[in-house]
Amino acid sequence: MPPPTGPAGSRRRAGPVAALLAVGLVAGIFLSATVGSEWIPFAAVLAILAREVGLGGGFAPCAGLAVAPSQCTVWTEIVWDARMPSILVAVFAGAALALSGGTLQGVFRNPLADPYLLGISSGAAVGAAILLTFQLAVADQATLLPVFAFGGALVPGLVIYAAASGRRRGPESLVLTGVALSALFSAVLATFLFYNPAAGLQLSFWLLGNLQAETWTDAAIVAGVVVAGGTLIALSGRELNVLQLGPAIAESVGVEATRHTRRLILLSTVVTATSVAFTGVIGFVGLVSPHVVRLIVGPDYRKVLPISALFGGVFLLVAWDLALRILPPLALPVGIPTSFVGVPFFLYLLYRRRPVGP
């Protein structure tokens, strides 16, 4: 069952689509900074961000707005120290999940592949939970979180890789393996959460994803790993294209199929684990984004991967805004809106008629 592709071999213009998404992403970042427990005027957000990044010169951030200076200071703290890290983590985590989903779909030639459905996200969460539950290396927690998350994600990653190279490699069996692993790791995670001696863990954070309480350090780590890992992934578009013909044909035209497959699974695991370490488990971003992008720009992975990253960033950002707006002043776990969008889409992919192939 090949991933669904756009109508025919139409070569749509990927450039305009990417540009549109990039503009949407930047606009989304600004707009999102106005949303939260307190609404902050767009003009103030613009001024605060301009000053913080050094563009504002000597202007007072809230000049021209009928706001008390103390209010302005509070807003600055909210926008720059509270909201921006969360927004950036949302953007880069969304990009990471989308890239990871697109890569796994390509590597396994399976439209249902996704770090969440395959249990890689839950594995990463267990790894991170081990660090937090036992309060290891308290001083370096932020830097070590992705490392532990990666260790945890590697377990389902390897099992899935073995399952996909094994005899039973139908698309459903891969996903069922993932579902089983996911259930197992969720149970392990729940055990840690109930044990939780230091109360360092929140159930909803880990199981449904949350972008509250992100710091600039968190954002810097996620951004750094995702940009580096994502670039390496996106550069493998050519190999992923050829790998769609199966590893044997790929080898015959000169692709080192095994090496690239392993490398891509590893990179997907790294970027997924890093984002999960700071956001918890967020479902369906990785499943939906590449499919939507494929419908628009066609099946070429050289275009699908980078544009999916942009799309995933926008998707998770919008989901985060929704999570903040559905039941204000409560911030819902961000995995709730992504699931609302993702589950119907997943069912559609599962029951959609297989395309007729030769």
Place this chain on the structure above:
Amino acid sequence: MNGAPRADEAALELEGVSVAYGATWALRDVSLRLGPGEVVGLAGPNGSGKSTLLAAAAGLLGPAEGSVRIGGSDLRRQRPATRARRVAWMPQEEPPGDNVPLRDYVEYGRYAWSDRWLPPSGADRAATDRALTETDLLGLVGRGIGELSGGERQRARLARVLAQETAYLLLDEPTAYLDIGHQLDVLERIRSFAHRERRGVLLALHDLNLAARFTDRIAVLARGRVVADGPPTEILSPGLLGEVWGIAAEVRRDPTSGLPYLLPQLFERTPSRPSAAVPRRVHVVAGGGSGAALLRSLLEHGFAASAGVLPLFDTDTELAHDLGVPTAVELPFAPIAAETLGQLDRLLDAAEAVIVAPFPVGPTNLANLERLAAWVGRRPTFLLDQPAGVRWDFTDGRATAVRDELQRRGAASGAGVEAAIAWLGRLPSVSPPA
């Protein structure tokens, strides 16, 4: 052109290659040579190791026993990109994959040539264009690979392999799923391309008739071993077919091309005997298809027949063989040997009558008529009229003289098979069994 093979390109050589899947040998000590410009068919029953041999020749099955090389080092130890510039491989099946535009799909074949950091070079585009032209797909470049018909799709796969610009191409059942028209089309493209561009092609084919028609050599595999390797005319024999495929088949020759073709038999032939009574035997002298209608008619009317002397591979010879008619046979274009004339004498002796079909007579088969002169008094003889206005005597009148002599000595004559059968009916000693 970077990929075009040089005239001094070394041959692709497999030496002592063995491959095992688990405990069973898929290939056992296989040695095979494929030279530039050579089209070699790989034949063998299902499971004989053809696909394994092709994958091994492409260097895709990890270093096991034996060696696979084009000149230098073992292909299986080369980097995939290096290997992919020398050998292209097309397996029998391919996952349906994405609905990629045809041109992008063919360009996958350029992977080993093109630069990761640059868009496709002029050479890449030119190679892709040539591959599309060679497979007659240029008109379809706008289509997606998933929108092509089976025949177009197969040509697209071939184009992908051609775009690789390798000296050697290994094709596993390139005609699978194709109708007969597309089979001929694809094979002719492959053959003419290989000969024109001096590329070596090894292709697995189930259809031995197609293999005989389109290949320079056939290698036959049975249970992982090469059991025969040579030109189709030399190696295709009923014995080999029985041994390797377990079938009874005749190997005939196409009269126009001289190529062998097979006629498998579903059951043992039982000569038709219309009655329990021993039928009267009539000897037919013919050639070049002139005796076909006569032989059939005789058997239909309940006579037995013999024939000769006929050249090997003559259509009359093959029909006589088919009908189970005893025939004296001589090599084509050779004068009739004394020994063969002895056979003819024995057949004439066993016959009750002789009918001479209107066949062209040349120096090599003139002896047929001359021999009849000795028998015309002892066996009733009927000469079918030579068609008017068609030259049949290629012996400077000697054949005409013999024919006149036969008539003078009492041979009857007339036009048409019906006249001959009627004549047989009037003979007192020769009557069809009731």
